[in-house]
Amino acid sequence: MENLTEPSSSISFSSSNGSTGYTLTESSVSEKVSSLQVVSLYKLSASLEQLLIDSVGEYSDADIVVEDIAVGVHRCILAARSKFFDALFKKEKKGGSAGKGSRPRYCMSDMLPFGNVGYEAFLIVLSYLYTGKLKPSPAEVSTCVDDGCAHDACRPAINFSVELMYASAIFEVPELISLFQRRLFNFVEKAHVEDVIPIILAAFHCQLTQLLDQCIHRVARSDLDSISLEKEFPFEVAERIKLLRDKLQGVKLQADDSAMIPEDPLREKSTRRIHKALDSDDVELVKLLLTESNISLDEANALHYAAAYCDPKVVSQLLSLDLADVNLRNARGYTVLHVAALRKEPSIIVPLLSRGACALETTLDGRSAVSICKRLTRPKDFHAKTEKGQKSNKDRLCINVLEQEVHRNPMAGNSSRSSSNITDDLHLKLLCLENRVAFARLLFPYEAQLAMENASADTTSEFSSILESKVSSGNLREVDLNETPIAQNKRLLSRMEALSKTVETGRRYFPHCSEILDNFMVDDLPDSFYLEEGSAEEQEFRRKRFIELKEDVQKAFTKDKAELERVGLGSSLSTSSNKKRRKFQS
Structure with a gap:
């Protein structure tokens, strides 16, 4: 007993023959104790964690509701670990909002x-x-x-x-x-x-x-x-x-004395008045303010403001005035669509796209509207399942709409690119589409006419004598020295939209003819019309393919005509169309 009270620097253990087994120093004892404490704390932590994850043994005595999910908690633990919960539970002696005998329930939103x-x-x-x-x-x-x-x-x-x-x-x-x-x-x-x-x-x-x-x-x-x-x-x-x-x-x-240009106070005042009218959802007042001042919707960045802060109906009403540029950039280089993407509001994005907003426009640092939406969207929200009858997830809907627009019209106006590069790309796309429409008019004149009328393209001068101009000059590019690059791109995009809609209509209502045209364009058969050019082998190959094409055309025409007659449209085929087809087959 005395030895236990005396200070000792070590503890020795000896065997029966007097030899020393091993010695524990004070430092080694401390290390052992410290290690034991770490293990004990780890086990305690794991045991307490089991209270949260174990659904078999239910020992919690209160619920905290977060996002409509009730989480069981143990008030004694939370009160010991948090001054907030200690004060909350002392204050709610009657068990929170629950009735007598029920588990106390606390809502996160109330906290x-x-x-x-x-x-x-x-x-x-x-x-x-x-x-x-x-x-x-x-x-x-x-x-x-x-x-x-x-x-x-x-x-x-x-x-x-x-x-x-x-x-x-x-x-x-x-x-x-x-x-x-x-x-x-x-x-x-x-x-x-x-x-x-x-x-x-x-x-x-x-x-x-x-x-x-x-x-x-x-x-x-x-x-x-x-x-x-x-x-x-x-x-x-x-x-x-x-x-x-x-x-x-x-x-x-x-x-630098030129580092900053002072802002016009009168213009600033007019801009703020327009913004206040938009805050009040009063588009009629906006129209009145426009007539009373010399500022425009674009100068006031009214669409940008409405897309960021106003009700979607206000954005639609502003668009219906047709007084603002939907692809206008603000001082930060953002288009209205970029602002709508930051807000993640599909009821604003869709009207903007319908009015011609370009989905491929990028910010000054290279972000498109769809990339902005993706950087704002969590996987949990994007992959969330929508139950039948419930509203679709806005995050996923915005991304899907923008991606569909990009895929629908991949040349939808990325004006931040070099003007010369985008113009060259547009001409390449247009050349293919114009060739397709031109040969559709030659091979399937009536079908092509219906498709062009649906696309409101039948009266545009771009489609007149396309084949003849290709044959005579081999160059479809039009040059106007007085036309700016932006205006030229807009004109080409307008042509592309009409041509694309023509092709889409053809695919929908005349699928067999469209299949022939697909094969025709893939095989580069437009050059088959130059039957006398090239070597003898090339001329022979072209003649054979030309004969096959004529047979395919006749079969496709007969098949599509039969389907149209079945729905009551085929009887209106014109005599002139038949004459053109017979001319091609002769």
């Missing part, structure tokens, strides 16, 4: 004075409170659906970290607040300026001074316009950004 915390973010913070371990963020809610994204600063990654910050701040978990603040710091310089907005709001509401200061400097250096500052940020934050921006611009002006 939040600001921001939003989703189900996955809540589970991560809840798991930390139970186990002391931080789980990794689930990819389905912390990444976007853009395969080319590194997910280091896309909006879903930022939003999820913001949710974790809100939960940590509300539940008063200081170590998590410090951790997630560092994460948000890393996003500020990497992200697009519009993606910094949720970080600023989190820093403001959670009173993270250093993070807020960094965000304010980031926005002040950016090209985010003053209207966006007023719409997106709390008043005091917007004022701080404006003051800092004025200071930075003053320094720049001292170095």
Whole structure:
């Protein structure tokens, strides 16, 4: 007993013959104890975690509802780990909103004075409170659906970290607040300026001074316009950004007198009046303001503003005025479609596309509308199943609509590309389409006429004597020295739209004739009309293919005519059409 009370630097164990077995020093004892504590804490953490994931043994005594999902919790654990929950449970002595004898139920939305915390973010913070371990963020809610994204600063990654910050701040978990603040710091310089907005709001509401200061400097250096500052940020934050921006611009002006052009106060006033009328959903007032001032919808960026902040009906009403350019770029280089993509609102995107908005237009940093939508969309939302009778998921719908538009018309006006390159590409596409329509008129005159009438292309001069011009000059490109590249591209795109619609109509109503034309164009058979050119072998091959073509044409015509007569359309075939066909076959 005495030996137990005396201090000793080591403990020796000896065998019966007096030899020493081994010795434990104080340091080795401490290491053993420390290791034992780590193992014990790990087991305790795993046991507490089992309370969250084990659905067999139900020991929870309250529910917290997040996104309509009830999560069972243990109030004793949460009260011991969080001052917020300790105060909440003491205050709700009667069991929250539940009736007598029922489990207390708390709604996450009632706990939040600001921001939003989703189900996955809540589970991560809840798991930390139970186990002391931080789980990794689930990819389905912390990444976007853009395969080319590194997910280091896309909006879903930022939003999820913001949710974790809100939960940590509300539940008063200081170590998590410090951790997630560092994460948000890393996003500020990497992200697009519009993606910094949720970080600023989190820093403001959670009173993270250093993070807020960094965000304010980031926005002040950016090209985010003053209207966006007023719409997106709390008043005091917007004022701080404006003051800092004025200071930075003053320094720049001292170095360069031409660095900044002062804004016209009268124009600024007229623009704001139009925007206020749009906020009131009063398009009639907008029309009146346009007549009373010398500013236009384009000069006021009215469509951009409506696409960002107004009801979709207001956007449709503005478009119906036909006074604004749907492909106009604002000071940041964004088209109206880019702004609508940032909002992810299909009821705005569809009318814009219907009015001629170009889906392939890119921002100054190379983002298209569909890539903007993808960078904003979580896999969880994109792959969510829509039950019958429920509204379709807007995120997926926006992406699908934009992708379909790109696939439908792959040359839909990427004017940010070099004018010469896009014009050359347009001429290549047009050459193929014009050849197809021209030979359709020769081989299937009536069918081609119906298709062109449906496409409102029967009276356009582009389709007159196409074959003759090709034969005579071999060059379908028209040159007008007074025509600007933008105007030329618009004209070519208009022609392409009419030609494409003609071909689509032919495929729908005259599938057999279209199949012949497909083979005809793939085989490069338009050159078969030059039967006397080339070597003897080439001429012989062309004659054989020409004979096969005539037989295919006759069969296809007979087949399509029979189908049309069955639905009551074939009897109107004109005599002139038959004469043209007989002329080709002779």
